[in-house]
Amino acid sequence: MVRFIVRRFVSLVVVLFSLSVLVFVLQRVGNADPVRAYLGPNASQAAIAATRIRFGLDKPLIVQYFDYLGGLFHGDLGMSYSTRRPVAVELADKVPATLELAAWVLFFAVILAVVLAGIYTLKGPVSGVIRFVFFSFASAPSFLLATLMLLFFFKQLHWFPAVGRITDTSGGGPTGFYVLDGLLTGNLAYSLDAIQHLVLPALAASLGLGVALARVLADGLSSGMASNYARTARSLAETERSILFRHSLRNASSPALSMLGVLSGAMLSSLVVVEQIFSWNGLGQYLSTAIASADFPAVAGVSLVLGAVYVILTAIVDVVLALVDPRVKLT
Amino acid sequence: MTPQVLDVREMSISYGSRVPALLAVSGVSFSVESGQCLGVVGESGSGKSTTGLAIQGLLTRDPSVSATGSLTIAGTELNPVIERGWEGIRGRTVTTVFQDPMSSLDPTMTIGRMLTFIAGTKAESLRWLEEVEIRDPAAVFRSYPHQLSGGMRQRVMIALALARRPALLIADEPTTALDVSVQAQILKLLRREQEALGCGIVFVTHDLGVAKAMCDDVVVMRNGSIVERGSSARVFGTPESEYARRLMESRLTMATDRHRPVGLPEATVVNAMVESLNEGRAETATTTVDAVTAEWNARSLLWSDFAPADVGEVSVPPGASPGAAPIAALEFTDVTKSYPTGGGISRRKTVLSGVSLCVEKRESVALVGESGSGKSTILRIAAGLESASGGSVHRSDVDADAVQVIFQDAGASLTPWLTVGQILTERVRNSKRGGRTSARDAAELVGLAMDRVSLDRALLASKPGQLSGGQRQRVAIARAIVIPPTILLCDEPTSALDVSIASTVLNLLNLLRHALGISVLFVTHDLAAARVISDRILVISDGQIIESVPSENVSSTVSSDYARRLLDAVLA
The missing domain is CATH 1.10.3720 (MetI-like fold)
Structure with a gap:
């Protein structure tokens, strides 16, 4: 049983990693330039270039991903474009x-x-x-x-x-x-x-x-x-x-x-x-405002959290299934 | 005088609201005393199962069932279809041991929880597990049903049924799903417990051998009525009714004459025999139905009469080189098989350890062993459904048409939404040997196959669900021989069938293998059936073939203890 739960947990982590890749790629393939979106239409070229470096957007894509992933481990979901506050702080309540x-x-x-x-x-x-x-x-x-x-x-x-x-x-x-x-x-x-x-x-x-x-x-x-x-x-x-x-x-x-x-x-x-x-005043409400204002880090943050909740729920269901039916093969 | 625990008078039971009602049981009367075991014997559709359900009050929930007559259990007058009065009787005065202990026990509950619910305390439950001769009661107490063997599950079932000390025990085919040697142990256990508790037993079964070994008295049922009754010694020794006589004739024992068709002649089989005898003979030498029936009755008809007229045509299919050295139809050399058990990479469970066997052309070999012996694995490897882990498998003909399989559960092996005609035609179309035949030739082949298995061609338009169990098994055989294979693999094709139907299927297989020159590998746990269908018997135990004996005189030639035990388990 413990083995089964451990294995289920490992596959859960794999799914969460894939989710983070997906969310990262979706943020980057969008046509919107995150720096312009963050600074607004009237920003100067110099400010744009400086912010680009500050966000690490001048680095290769793969490095950007690992920066992003590292941030996730520290609870950093990026800055919201519309409120300029960290997404993680906004999601806390x-x-x-x-x-x-x-x-x-x-x-x-x-x-x-x-x-x-x-x-x-x-x-x-x-x-x-x-x-x-x-x-x-x-x-x-x-x-x-x-x-x-x-x-x-x-x-x-x-x-x-x-x-x-x-x-x-x-x-x-x-x-x-x-x-x-x-x-x-x-x-x-x-x-x-x-x-x-x-x-x-x-x-x-x-x-x-x-x-x-x-x-x-x-x-x-x-x-x-x-x-x-x-x-x-x-x-x-x-x-x-x-x-x-x-x-x-x-x-x-x-x-x-x-x-x-x-x-x-x-x-x-x-x-x-x-x-x-x-x-x-939950994720759903937050998400609808974020989508309306093209606030990509906010949307990505909510997607990650909801995705994680869903994956964890399914894992719990699997464990309960194994507990309920003794014939379920624990592999 | 011992007290009467069950008295049934003129009981009739019908299903559905049709007028006139369809009687499943009509005017049945019998009684059981304490300490007596009454056998209710009959084939599918005889009404024996309905009778069994009625006397334990399990028909009260179906509003479409109606009943007349009287039923008295331990002095209480009851109506088999009305719930009132059954509380306090069902499950207490009368309990039941059912046929299939796997599905009859709740898979999500430990044996301990089930038994404690009935027996009251853990100590009492453990005592009952000991009582039914379970070796490690404490371990079984903690187990789930799927962790036990079939025999153990049935012992648990018996403990559940006996724990409330019933006055009447209904045993509803309690050994049908079990191996023969386990069956003998379970019957002995039931007998012993009956003596200890003094309860009456109603033993419902289609197996005459079991009834003869177990019961003091029997009633033989057919089409809802009792056709014969008496002490089991009398009924089985000198049956009076034609039907009981036929049933006894169909029964296979170690004394059955294996050179002749089993049982009494059945018109359709006789017709097929006449046809195959006449095939390839001159017009003047033809045989008639009357002649075959007369010969069969006189017991002079031999399987050797059906030796094929022109063997070469069938056994050497197009494509096989005629000049090649004669090799066996199927040959296993040192074949092994093991499965990973899931407990680590290196741990594997060995199913076959070095099996060598050989089936010659036109030879029939029976592979006999208990469940778990590896006999079905051999069959699946021979069929190419699984691959061997080691050793080599050779077949004389390597094309896909050379091997055909007949499975135990014919119903499940036929596609339910296709008609019999479509199933057979599909087989012809998908085969290499018959794939290029025209539609008309294919129809001709299909029609011929139906004749060969003695099925009416009108059934070609039916779907498997509309056929009886025996008819479905014949369709499965027809599908296997519509393009005659070199070797026919049979996986217990008769063990789910009634005795009389099983004997006709065995007759049919024997007839076809002689007439078409097919080799047969017949997997079974029943030595008596193996003896009739084969030339040679291989005894298998724990993944190894431990003995090879000629079928002609099995009883005198077997030497291993294991084979002796199998032999003793065949009820005389």
């Missing part, structure tokens, strides 16, 4: 915001998937309703869901706040994950407020994901319920519910987990939109 939201989206999606698939498989009175949900919600775009939720839960019912991560911005803690910070500093009200703000955006982004997962899971669960090991369990007086949760769920979770790994990429991109709608 955006990354926890997005990661916190992403964690809640995954949490909601998994709960939703297990509940929907479980009820559907046990053929209860509402399984017809769930079939309708399977068809309709899998195709519902997250921005539409987000808008509808705002109209209903915020405007009509006033249950949840509409924008931002927190009401009282003066509080805070060491991690930037507000719910966690509240718990760490003993400020429960702070945590609760953060959760209230998280519910609507997390739900909006998790519904589609959860339903897609539920469909895969329901498939696996029904074949699990029809399997020979389920028959054995029945012949040993286990109830249907016990067979579902003790036997089928674990057997069916492999394909659902693989699906989750793949879909987590789509989830990250849907967060970009959802953050806009809920004015969530």
Whole structure:
């Protein structure tokens, strides 16, 4: 098992390296001259030449790449063209915001998937309703869901706040994950407020994901319920519910987990939109401003971070897969 | 008088809502007492499996099943299709040992977790593992099903079924998926446990040998009805019904006459025999169906009657040089095979260690061994599906058409979306020997192959899913011989089939190899089948051929302990 995790980690590092090459090349092939973009249209020739040397852009491309890579190791993602501040500093509070939201989206999606698939498989009175949900919600775009939720839960019912991560911005803690910070500093009200703000955006982004997962899971669960090991369990007086949760769920979770790994990429991109709608001060919002102002180092920085998050998520899914199914070959 | 644990009266079961209902079981009555073992014997579609499921209450979840008649288990009146009343009976008073222990055990759960759920405590679970003669209970307790051998898995299954001390145990083909020698151990274990617990057993099986060895009494089922019942000594000794007699005739033992067709004549096989006898003979010397049937019944029909009229035409394909020295159809010299095990670069698992064997032209050789002995690896290397790690493999004809393989699971080896006609035509088109034939000639070849395997040409339009298991295996054989190969490799082609169908497939293979002059390498774990199909038997164990004996008198010539053990495991 340890071997497997180490190997998975090595391949993760290889993927991250390739990602850094890709992001570097994309920055350089673009037609825009980074120095002109940084200094603006009215800069003098001398200033341009000086900045070019300061950024190391006079060196060969390969040296530039290793400079860039070395910078990455020191947490240097370059300077933002539009704000003239280091990208890494700007991302420092955006990354926890997005990661916190992403964690809640995954949490909601998994709960939703297990509940929907479980009820559907046990053929209860509402399984017809769930079939309708399977068809309709899998195709519902997250921005539409987000808008509808705002109209209903915020405007009509006033249950949840509409924008931002927190009401009282003066509080805070060491991690930037507000719910966690509240718990760490003993400020429960702070945590609760953060959760209230998280519910609507997390739900909006998790519904589609959860339903897609539920469909895969329901498939696996029904074949699990029809399997020979389920028959054995029945012949040993286990109830249907016990067979579902003790036997089928674990057997069916492999394909659902693989699906989750793949879909987590789509989830990250849907967060970009959802953050806009809920004015969530995270990577997504930052990215849309950066793209609009052709701020290449900023775009590259966000791409690197999101790419790394995705690659790490898939690696975690692989390890969980191996833990869930003892037959998975640990190679 | 011992108490009755099971009483079935006039039970009928039907599937689907069709009117009139399709009866899977019709008007079946039998009873089992404590300590008694009743065999329910029949072939596929006889209703024995439905009967087995009904008496353990496993039909209650399917709303399309309906039942009439009465069912009493340990004094409780139950309805096989209604859930009410089954709680407290199913899984407690009546438990089951299923056929395939691999798929019947949850792959994600350790044996310990499964067993503790039933037995209550770890100590009790370990005691049960010991009870079913598992050598290292503590290790098995921690293992997952896929880490155990088939026999061990079935022992675990038995421990699970017995741990609640049921009054009635249903054994649903519990040894069908196991090696013969393991089968004998499992049957012995079941017998011993029955004596210890005093439970009644309903033993559902298609294997007459197993039923004879295991059961006190048997009922023989056909098409949903019981056609014969009585003590197993009586039923198997002097069967009264025509069907039971036919089943007994089809059964292979070490005493089966191997020079003649097995079993009672079947019209389609007789037709194929008539045709192959008449092939190449003068009009005046032709044989008729009546004559062949009469000869078969009189037991005077010999395989040697089917020696091909013109061997040269078939065995020397175009392209092979006729002047070359006669060499064996297949020859292995010191062949080795090993696989990397994944535990480091140098660690390899040896599957074959120095195998030398030779199949002469028109000879049939059987390769007999248990699972893991390496017999299937030899077959795959002979077929060119795998390459040997060392040694050399020679074939008399090196073109791709010279070798054809028939696999155990014929259903899986036929493309499901093609018709039988397309499957066979594709084989003709893709072969070097038949690739340039015109469409009409190809159709002629395909039609001839269907006749040779005794399948109606009308089935050419069917897809594999619409055929029975026996028919699918015949299609697989037809595909293998539509362009006659030099050597036919058979990987347990009969072990998934019912006895009567298995015997007709063996008859067919024997007929084809004599009539077409094909060499055969027949891989099996069943000595009785090997004896009938082959001229010579090679016994293989742990990747080495340990003995070569003529099939004519296996029983008297085998010398190794291993072969003796295989021989003893063949149930008389």
